[in-house]
Amino acid sequence: MDKLTGKKTFSSLKPVDLSTCTKKDIADYFTNSYDLYESLFLGLKDDSVFYKCPDKLRLPLVFYYAHTAAVFMNKLMLAGLAKERINLPFETMFETGVDEMSWDDTENHRMGGSYKWPTMKEVVEYRRKVRELILQIIQETPLELPVTMESPWWAIMMGIEHERVHLETSAVLIRQLPIGLVSCPPGWIYGPTKADFPVKANKMVFVESTDVSVGKPNDFPSYGWDNEYGEEIFNVPSFEASQYLVTNGEFLEFVQHGGYRSRDLWTEEGWQWAQYRQARHPTFWVCDQGCKSGCGADLARETHCPPRLALISGSNNVDEPECKRARAGEYKFRVIFDVIDLPLDWPAEVNYHEAKAFCAWKGQGYRLPTEAEHNVIRGQLPVTKGVVSDIIFHDNIQANLNLQFGSSTPVNLFEASATGHYDTMGNVFEWVEDHFNGLPGFQSHFLYDDFSSPCFDGKHNLIMGGSWISTGAYGSRFARIAFRRHFYQLCGFRLARSKDIEAELPAKAVETSVYILGCGVEENKSMQEIGKQKVVWEPSSNTAYLFDTQETLEGILELEFGFRDSLAAVAARFCSNYCSCNDISTDSVVHIGAATGRTAFELSKTFKQVLGLEPFARLTDTAMSLQRGQAVTFKDGKPVQMDPEYHLDRVTLKQFTWVANEVDIHDLVLLTFLDRVQNAKAWLVRLWEIVNAQGVVAIVGKDDTWNKKSLDVELKNRLEFVSEQKLPYSDFQGKTTACITLWKRI
Structure with missing residues (x-):
């Protein structure tokens, strides 16, 4: 059946200038994004291919075809632009994919045929309805310029640019399919395999020492992902970099x-x-x-x-x-x-490991460029107040970017930058030495709090410059994209070499140890083999990783289980009593901020089903150990005692980095951890949707920080204030009080 809900196209528009755009500009850009993405799937030979897994660590292609529309709907709901859902089961099923965190992970349970995916007819119809709703929202929503991160229109731009992210990642998945399952759709044009002149020796081009600024200004009038904002100025010692990307x-x-x-x-x-x-x-x-x-x-x-x-x-x-x-x-x-x-003059497409092995084969001192060096060889274009300084907005892009071709091109097809380096933007992304991390001043956006920060773990490396299929924000000069080092994307590399091997390399490495649920902490050795040069080690910009330490675990375990009247126990008893006294059902409860599990376990005395959500892996691991009956001790070696009245079979514990749709709807929503999350608003905006019409939301703060006045701003038009009370409890300082506010759906 036809997979298009619009028109076939393999041509990309420029992004939207958020300082001057009209509703028509946004509608046209959205339509082009939606059409482009659907057109890509015309290369699959029949419907059955949508249910195939091109990569054992990924989901079938039907997921990715529907995923972008589902995420769009979820963001519109968060922003308040959509008032009702089109299909909640679809917006749950297609909400979240899988991250290829290890090359030897087992297959996701949804991959092996045991998961029942909907028919393509149903999925195409879902995409059609989402398209119609988005165009209606664009038409009916008042537009105030410029569009900024605080504007509800940011959610629309986020949905559009998310679709363009998956235009690239889905193209790679399709490329991984057996050749017999695909066919080249009419209108798809590959690039030439050779330029007017063959590629000769790939010489190293010298670059003088200089300073370079990295980061996107907050007021730049185009959509950007959270990790792009902030500014860091690097002093870049003199170096050499190969004039071309390394070729096949x-x-x-x-x-x-x-x-x-x-x-x-x-x-x-x-x-x-x-x-x-x-x-x-x-x-x-x-x-x-x-x-x-x-x-x-x-x-x-x-x-x-x-x-x-x-x-x-x-x-x-x-x-x-x-x-x-x-x-x-x-x-x-x-x-x-x-x-x-094999097109010998096209760039070699490899993962980070292969690129590093090639550097070692070339000889001592060869390495990959750094993020700062890559910015230098682009030519250090000044950032202007308008969009003209960003290549993706140019009318005639002089690079293999924005889907001018449906493949790579020879590395010498386009002109060199001012420093004499070719393909510093476009053709294929380039691996660099830097770990992915936020820039100074990093702040996640509440609509997509977990877009970047989970990857600030020292296990993801930056890729720079965009590829032939990079469009929109993905093809911007400010784009900072990251993948695991074994990952295959449209990535190549060029060689670099320092002139002074004693100079500090302007490469940033994440020094924070990251605890993985069920695995513990794995040593990060990726930076140990860049020769003798020192790199810049820094903490992760993800505050969850900084918080999730052994010391934190010991302290929270003591606070929760070391006191009979701990806040965890008192909050659970208060909520149970409140529901009983106000005739609120006790069928199900979700506790957001489950920590080491005391509150969830206490709630199991009253509620038939308890879901405990916790973003920190070390805490979740400990709670799961206690639930399994394994021995857990305090810092002093004394064992944690579990109340025999707990109904542990009623409790489900999960590590979540956001309130996903699969959390479902509950009689009581208890939230207790706003003082220890990166973006509190991200955890508040969905509370109204996960409590049933007769239920209640309880928000607990250890002091008056999270009181009615502070929460009203985030919960307005969604939840109605019921009451505010003080909860006396015990901790290391003795008797103290917390503030609990109660809310119900409007």
Whole structure:
């Protein structure tokens, strides 16, 4: 059936100037985004392919086709622009994907066919209804300029740009499918495989020492993701960087010289990945050796490298030169919908580990650029008050950006930057040495509090510059994107080398230890092998990671279980009594801020179902241990005692970083942890939607910080104030009081 709810297009508009735009501008940009995304899926041969898993760590493609519309609806609900949901089951099912946190994770439970996905007819109709509603909201919502982060229109721009993020990530997933499941749709145009002149030696180009500013001004009139804002000024010592991205031709030499078999070239983490994947060449190269593909579910045994490969190419718009530097037929190359001869002048597409191994193979001192160096070689364009300084707004973009082509292009096709470096924007993203982290002054946005901050863990590296399919904010000069180091996206790299190997490298590394639920803390060794140069170690900008320490655990465990009348126990008793006295059902309760579990366990005495949500992994792990009956001790070694009257079988504990739709609706919503979260508003805006019409919301603060006056601003038009009371409880200071406010749905 037709997957388009609009028109087919493979052409992208420029983003919206939020200082001068009209409703028509926004509607046109939204329509173009929606159409582009749906058009991408025209390359799937039939409906059955939507239910295939291109990657065993991802969901089937039906999820991603529906996901962007569901997220759009969820953001509009949070912003108050949508008053009613179109399809809550869909907006729950398609809300959250999976993060490829490890290359050897087991398949998600929804992947193996046990999960019942809706039909494509149902999903297409859902997307159609979302499209119609968004256009109606754009038409009916008053528009005040400029649109800022505080404007409800920010939610609309967020939904549009989120769709454009998945235009890129879904293209990669489709590219991972077996070639027999896709076909090149009419109008999809690949780039040329060679420019007017062949790529010659990739020389190193010297760059003088300079200062560079990184970060997007708050008043720049375009949409930006939270991690882009703030400013950091780097002093960048003199360095060299290769004029071109490393090409397939160059990387072929690495492959032919046994690069994938040489342990000494790889970092410890990289070698573990290479051995697990049995990697012999980049994932989008195609040979005839039956290489492991990484697909999931019923595609797990498929290979992109079948023996005695016959070239499959349904496209007639690709210039396919003879592979002169490779043996005839040795390697082919997978573009999104076809297999072609290996284009030697296109950039090599690899993950961080492969890029680092190549650097080691080139010789001592070679490395990847840093984020600051990458900004320098772009030419250090000044930031103007208007949008003209951002390449993605240019009428005639001189880079392989914004879907001018449906593939990479030769690394010498476009002009060099002022420093003499090619493809500093577009073609493929570039891996850099820096860990992903917020800039000084980082603040998450309440509509998408967990967009960036979970990745400030030292396990995600930045990729810079955008790719051929980067559009909108993804193709902006300010974009800061990150993925795990083993991840395959449209990423390549260039070489860099410091002139003074004793100088501090302007590369930022996250020093904070991150506790992973069920795993504990894993040592982060990714920065130990950049030669002898020192890097800048800094704390994570995610305050949850800073808070989630052993010392914090010990303190909260003592506060919750060390006092008979702790705040955790008192709050649970108050809520239970309130429901009983006011004829409120006690079928279900959700406790947001479950910590080490005392409140959830106390609530189980009264409520038939208790859901405890906690964003901090170390605390959640401890609560789960107590629920399982495992021994847990205080700091002094004394065991934590559990009340035999707890009904532990009624309690479900989960680590959540936001109030997702799957939290469902409850008779009582108890929230107790606003003093220890990064963005309090992000945890308040959905409370009205997860309490039933006859239920109550209880918000507890340890002092008067979270009282009626402070909460009214965030809860207005959603929840109605009922009462405010003081709760006496015991802690390390003796007897003290907390403030509890009660609210009900309007």
